[in-house]
Amino acid sequence: MPDGPQELAALLAGAEYAVVLSGAGISTESGIPDFRSAGGVWEEFDPMEVASMQTFLTNPQRFWRFHRPRIDMLRGVDPNPAHHAVAELERRGIVKAVLTQNIDGLHAAAGSRELIQMHGGLDRGMCLRCGARIPFDELVARADAAEDGVPLCACGFPLKSGVVMFGENLPADEIASAFDHAARADVMLVVGSSLLVAPVSQLPAVVLDGGGTLAILTESETPYYDRAGVRLHGRAGVQLTETLALLDAPG
Ligand SMILES: [Zn+2]
Structure with missing residues (x-):
């Protein structure tokens, strides 16, 4: 039984240092295909080439x-409600950093400021x-x-x-910064990442090992699903917009 925006809002309201970890799934609502999914660009091209x-x-x-x-x-392409909600959470001081695998620039366009682009x-x-x-x-x-x-x-x-190209190292300073934020985080909200690609896949473990809580908002299950404190399904834009509204509500 998945959780809802209620549980996520309660978790974020009590967070001292929340970070967002985002992957391709947060941008699909902007019309960007997840290039690893069926029908994605990698079926037409060999990426390694x-x-x-x-x-x-x-x-x-x-x-x-x-x-x-x-x-x-x-x-x-423009940012969608999920990118805007993440930026708003940062403006309110709840989210301290956004760690992303995406290269599309939509977090920056939505106004996220402490943005770590791990894939360039x-x-x-x-x-x-x-x-x-x-x-x-x-x-x-x-x-x-x-x-x-x-x-x-x-x-x-x-x-x-x-x-970052295949066969090229990830930017070392961005990766180090992502691990620093994860080590400080008491809450990590994963949005639209399948958590399958290293080293990004190791970040939730850093939060969990430090006693933090993981919230996962994805279309499909991830390797961390069983260890997550809050699990949401469905469209990220809808879920996060509702979460913001609940954080607005008095009490
Ligand atoms: Zn040159």
Whole structure:
């Protein structure tokens, strides 16, 4: 028997240091397909090939032919009520940080401020040779200007976006920061993550080991389902908006 917004609101109301851990499921209501799900983009492309460090280094044209339509799709998407509710929880001082696997930028667009993007994000371009970083709009402008669609750094090397590629290390500072927040958290609210991909899958255990409580809001069961103190199903936007309303209610 799943819990409801009532239980989640009660848990959050008593939290000293709540953090949100979000995955692809929080963005599906914005129209972004979960690319690992059936019918997702990885059924058409072999990710290890097109979105990999190897392809980027040996065939940047092929890498960018795949990457560019995804960027354009994501730039036209808006945050949904779940992203807005998470940002509002932070404004109210309940949520201290948002740790996300998503690269879509929708938490930032909704106003989340302490945002840890563990898989990078579409907020910059970067050069793997000289370390240069450029604003994201500039990256797109250079891709548009290039005949073969590959944006180039001033040093002549192909630029990549801030999204972590297969075969590339996750950003060490972001991962360290995520574990710091998890170690401080007395409540972790997991939204739309299946908690299957390491090291993200280890974060709930850090909270539980520290005596904290896990709340899980997903479409399907996760490996932590049995250890969660609060379990919700259904649309994240609806559940979180109701939770906010309950936190507003007197008493
Ligand atoms: Zn460079």
